[in-house]
Amino acid sequence: MVIRVYEGEQTKTCDNNLLGKYVVSGIQPAPRAVPQIIVSYDVDTDGILNVSVGDKTTGQKYSIKKDKGRLSKEDIEEMVQEAKKYKSEDEEHKKKVDAKNTLESYVYNMRSTVTYEKIGEMLSPGDKKKIENAINEAVGWLDSNQLSEADEFEDKFKKLEIVCNPIIAKTYQGGGGMDDEAGYSGGSGEIEELE
Helix, strand or coil: CEEEEEECCCCCHHHCEEEEEEECCCCCCCCCCCCCEEEEEEECCCCCEEEEEEECCCCCEEEEEECCCCCCHHHHHHHHHHHHHCHHHHHHHHHHHHHHHHHHHHHHHHHHHHHCHHHHHHCCHHHHHHHHHHHHHHHHHHHHCCCCCHHHHHHHHHHHHHHHHHHHHHHHHHHCCCCCCCCCCCCCCCCCCCC
């Protein structure tokens, strides 16, 4: 795993100053989000940055000191001014990244839900196929539209939810999958309060 340390005010790393990078090796292969890597930053009284990295599972620790290549006070002030100048652009970029990550996460979670044995067995073949088709279509769209705007990612997410949520909700309510072409018929639409 490569850890890069940046300083700056921008939301995109390419707009900030790279202080250094180093490789943490020996991390055991594990499923996504399982390795627990702790990165700590400390600036001493002389302005020297100390970065330490630890792997909770193996106990390995690494540390670096960075006293060269730091920005001057004038460079930092210039970066702060640039950050203010490009704040709306940065916010728009963050919104786009968040929307893309939300869609990708939903696709990943929905695929896991459908392939999970207990839930997959509860779905009718037609409902399962509807969800799988919607997921595959979303993945294909994501692959060819990586540079889309936030509202496009949000629209795609909403369309996927419209297909998947009623089927999954119906399944969790114990009805299993019903294979009707009209989709989810959902009852009266009233919310009942539980005590």
